[in-house]
Amino acid sequence: MxxxxxxxxxxxxxxxxxxxxxxxxxxxxxxxxxxxxxxxxxxxxxxxxxxxxxxxxxxxxxxxxxxxxxxxxRRGEHAVAGVDLGASHCRVALLDLTGATLAQREDPLSIADGPQAVLGHVEKTLHALLKEAAHAPETLQAIGVGVPGPVEFTTGRPVDPPIMPGWHHYPIPEFFADRFGVRALVDNDVNVMALAEQRLAFPETRYLLYIKVGTGIGCGIIADSRLHRGAQGSAGDIGHIRVADDTEPCRCGNSGCLEAVAGGGALARRLTELGVDAASGSDVVRLVKSGNRDAVRMVREAGRAVGEVLAGLVNFFNPDTVVVGGALAAVHDQLLAGVREAVYRRSHPLATHVLRIEPSRTGENAAAVGAGILAIEHALSPDQVDRALAAVAG
Amino acid sequence: MxxxxxxxxxxxxxxxxxxxxxxxxxxxxxxxxxxxxxxxxxxxxxxxxxxxxxxxxxxxxxxxxxxxxxxxxRRGEHAVAGVDLGASHCRVALLDLTGATLAQREDPLSIADGPQAVLGHVEKTLHALLKEAAHAPETLQAIGVGVPGPVEFTTGRPVDPPIMPGWHHYPIPEFFADRFGVRALVDNDVNVMALAEQRLAFPETRYLLYIKVGTGIGCGIIADSRLHRGAQGSAGDIGHIRVADDTEPCRCGNSGCLEAVAGGGALARRLTELGVDAASGSDVVRLVKSGNRDAVRMVREAGRAVGEVLAGLVNFFNPDTVVVGGALAAVHDQLLAGVREAVYRRSHPLATHVLRIEPSRTGENAAAVGAGILAIEHALSPDQVDRALAAVAG
The missing domain is CATH 1.10.10 (Arc Repressor Mutant, subunit A)
Known part of the structure; x- marks a missing residue:
């Protein structure tokens, strides 16, 4: 109702x-x-x-x-923070409520160092940025955080995140509430990237899929201009959708999963089998950059596998914009070519006649800015504004 | 924004x-x-x-x-009509604004008779129902219509509907506006069935997929309690998603499409190859009802194919409720068993740990009532109510 x-x-x-x-x-x-x-x-x-x-x-x-x-x-008066926690980096951006960047910083930092070390670093960085932008800590209205793993959005707690040891159920919002007295909104990094991409690069579309192809493969979903997180917040978890005609075994116990076929780790493993030295997704990126033909061919094939799965999702969801990002997409347009080839071959004409498949436009700032947008939209929601005004009046 | x-x-x-x-x-x-x-x-x-x-x-x-x-x-004062146009039937229900049924009727009628004949029949039926319920035509606030084909929702016009010859771009809303002076909302039948299922049978869920398995296979999508139609209104068109490891040629030109593997027409064709007399989906339903073992085994296999595709959609969309309906689902729970088997084998645990997969509960009234709900939600939308009040005041 x-x-x-x-x-x-x-x-x-x-x-x-x-x-x-x-x-x-x-x-x-x-x-x-x-x-x-x-x-x-x-x-x-x-x-x-x-x-x-x-x-x-x-x-x-x-x-x-x-x-x-x-x-x-009003520009510049209030501020929010957008925090992008990656596997091996931490970026913090201070934005005003119109979305303009006031200050930002990126540092190498391993998420595997655990929540105390990582969030302690974010706390220090945020204080430094507030000082740099000449903002009192009281001007901070909310904090958005993107993390490389599944999150229960309502509580802001990571849930069994595979590459974040020590973070399971860690109360990230409470950490920030204790130190800054504001609400922190925590989400999966692919979700905040999708939000940044739609709000900043494709504001005219209301139905957008953002596919991140890196070591893992995930999807951020914008439906009717809002993030679609699904019933338990796990929407967009496409890494274990089955690729037709592929039986590559996956660490999840099934076979033919998209991640086992087209993820950076899987490509590295297959290159090693061919006698090419590659231990990780980053090695694949390096090989592609240096023009290694086996690596380039594999990226094209990975694109086809992503496209094969995406074709079904396009029929089901009917987006008008698909954005392909992530480390593998950034290094070579063969990936995008493979995706386009498979999607246009398999999708229904009605679903593709105005569909565009584009590379990511927001670049390396995407996750921090997307997390900041989450914070802005919270801070400017009618309920939150009324609460802020009542607190001053009271 | x-x-x-x-x-x-x-x-x-x-x-x-x-x-x-x-x-x-x-x-x-x-x-x-x-x-x-x-x-x-x-x-x-x-x-x-x-x-x-x-x-x-x-x-x-x-x-x-x-x-x-x-x-x-207020009960009973105003009315809306819900119209369910099937391949070979026409059901019209008169509802009040609380959703209570005032009167209804079903007649056999071929959609292939074309818009003039079919809508003329609806017009007559609706007048008869208004009379039966002792409602003046002026009490009618809106009309909802479900049709067995793709519809451009904003204009209410069918778009290249395969089993509706003569209906392409036919202005259904204008037909009703001329005769009853009210807005008609036209949608795909699977969409209005999904709406009825969520509003009436599963009101506590906000993320529901309704899969109709009959001659064709389609999906209605409820996201955040609202119908998700996608960018061009073609969302839920899952009949041509590829089933892994299947190369059955499809009338669309591709192979391994879900409809070519698990649709009623495909099952009839395969039964004929086995020497069992079956020309259509209805024949398959009849054979399953009579306990034909080949037909029952095929329905189970069809369920697995639907489940294989659905597993990917569950990972992507993260619903908490999947409803399986349509002629094939109605006749045998082997279909549902096959669906469950494949979904639970292939979906990610996070997406399935509270997922329920249930048979349709709304029954044969689903499409007419769902179309009526579309009309009620339009008639009670704030803008529409303000317009109705202004018209009386002016």
């Missing part, structure tokens, strides 16, 4: 109207919401006092009288 | 609050929306005058003074 808009005419709802571009002036708000002028003023004044909104003179000639003043989201 | 609630404190929004159960009294509405008491009264009075809402005494003892009066959706 339908979900009703809670507190539908609150200050938070008014801010959502301003942010969406539906209203520009106080008069617009009164007209659209049916609120009394005095109530509109009360809401807008609170948003201005709390630093969320700026009101200035609209440009353009007035025909006389006082020109109406234009409301907009 | 976020979608702001339009007209967030309108009468339509107030009705949505009442319908969702968020508010029960006028005082609740004032508290939740911040609207002035006088504005709340104006909104509620208009909803009562227009027959959307009823206000009566709350039961339970009052501690003195006048007890607060409880607001609820």
């Amino acid at each position: 339908p979900t009703a808009p809670e507190s539908s005419a609150s200050a938070g709802a008014v801010l959502a109207l301003i942010r969406s571009g539906s209203v520009e002036t106080r008069a617009d708000i009164a007209r659209l919401t049916g609120l009394a002028r005095s109530t509109v003023s009360q809401r807008v004044d609170a948003l201005i006092a709390h630093g969320f909104v700026l009101e200035d003179n609209a440009d353009g000639g007035s025909t006389g009288g006082r020109p109406p003043r234009r409301l907009q989201l | 976020p979608t702001a609630p339009e007209s967030s404190a309108s009468a339509g929004a107030v009705l949505a609050l009442i319908r969702s159960g968020s508010v029960e009294t006028r005082a609740d509405i004032a508290r939740l929306t911040g609207l002035a008491r006088s504005t709340v009264s104006q909104r509620v009075d208009a909803l009562i005058a227009h027959g959307f809402v009823l206000e009566d005494n709350a039961d339970g003892g009052s501690t003195g003074g006048r007890p607060p009066r409880r607001l609820q959706l």
Whole structure:
């Protein structure tokens, strides 16, 4: 049954109207919401006092009288952090509520060092960035974190993450709440990358799949402009979907899994069998960069296997945009060529006639910025804005 | 970027609050929306005058003074129609806005007779049902229609529907607008069945897949409690996803498509090859009912093929409920057994640990009721309610 808009005419709802571009002036708000002028003023004044909104003179000639003043989201006042934890790096970005980067830093750091060491490093980095951007810690509204493993989104806890020893059920949000007094939203790195890609590179699409092809293979899903996480938050876990006509055994116990056929580790193993020295996905990337023909051929074949699986997902989900990213995609367009070849061969014409398959556009900042967007959308949600205003008023 | 609630404190929004159960009294509405008491009264009075809402005494003892009066959706006043057009039947149901059935009828009718004949029959049936239920035609608020083929949902026009000759791009909504003056919402039959299944049988789940296994094989997708139609409205078109290790040629030009392996037509063809007389999916159903061992074995194998494809979709989408319906599912639980076997073997544990795979519960009414639900949710959407009230006021 339908979900009703809670507190539908609150200050938070008014801010959502301003942010969406539906209203520009106080008069617009009164007209659209049916609120009394005095109530509109009360809401807008609170948003201005709390630093969320700026009101200035609209440009353009007035025909006389006082020109109406234009409301907009205020730049630079509040901040959020976006944290990208990779297998071997940590990137932290400080953003304002419009998404502009205030400061950022990347350091090599092994996720296997465990939560205390890694999050301690994030804490120090975040303090340094706040200082660098001349922001008091109190201006921080929320923190977004992307991690390389499955996460229960509602609690923000990793669940049996294979490459994150010591992180199972670790309460990441509590770590940040204790130190910064704000909510931390934790998600799988592929999800936050998909969010960054859609919000920044493909804002006109509402149905996007982001496929990350690296050591593992995962998919971030945007449905109706929102992240689709599924019933338990494990949506997009495509690494163990079966590739037709392939019987490669997989570490999961089944055979023919996409990751066992097309993941970086699997390619390294097969190159070794051919007498080429490769121990990991990074070695494959290096070999492809140096033009090794066996490595290039394997990447093309990996692309076909990804495309074979993707063709089915395109029929099922009907996206209009598929973005291919990850280490293997970054080094060679043979991967993308293989993906396109298989998808267009196998997908139904109705599902592909406007489908585009593109390389990732957001680059190495994707996960940090995507995590920051999670934090911004939380901080600017009507409920959260109302809570922030009530805390000041109380 | 976020979608702001339009007209967030309108009468339509107030009705949505009442319908969702968020508010029960006028005082609740004032508290939740911040609207002035006088504005709340104006909104509620208009909803009562227009027959959307009823206000009566709350039961339970009052501690003195006048007890607060409880607001609820009014039964029986307005009506919608749900129309289920099958390959060889037409079912029309008249529902009130709470979803209760006022009257219904089913007739044999070939969709291949074309839009004029079929929709003419629907028109006559609908007039008869309105009369039977003692409803004036003006009480009809909207019409929902399910058809056995792909539909462009925004225009309500079928697009190259294989078993509906003469229907390509036929303007079904215009047909009903001319005759009943209301909006008709047209969708694929599998979509409206999925909607009925989730709203009526599994209201507690927000992520449900409904797989219909008959002559064709299709899937209706509920994501976050809403129908997922995808970028072009072709989502759920799973009949041509490739089944691993199968090379059965398909009429689409590819091989190993799910429909060519497990659809009713394919099973009939294979039974004929074994010397068993079967020309169609209905013949297979008849043979299974009579206990033909070849037919039963094939249905079990078909279930495994459906399950093989479904396992990948479960990893990707992470539903908590999968409903299996359609003619083949209805006749034998061997199909469901095959589906379960393959899904639990191939899906990732995180995606299946609370997954249930169930037979359809809504039965033969599913498509008509589902189409009716589409119409109800349109008629009760805030914008539509505001428009209805403005039309009376103007």
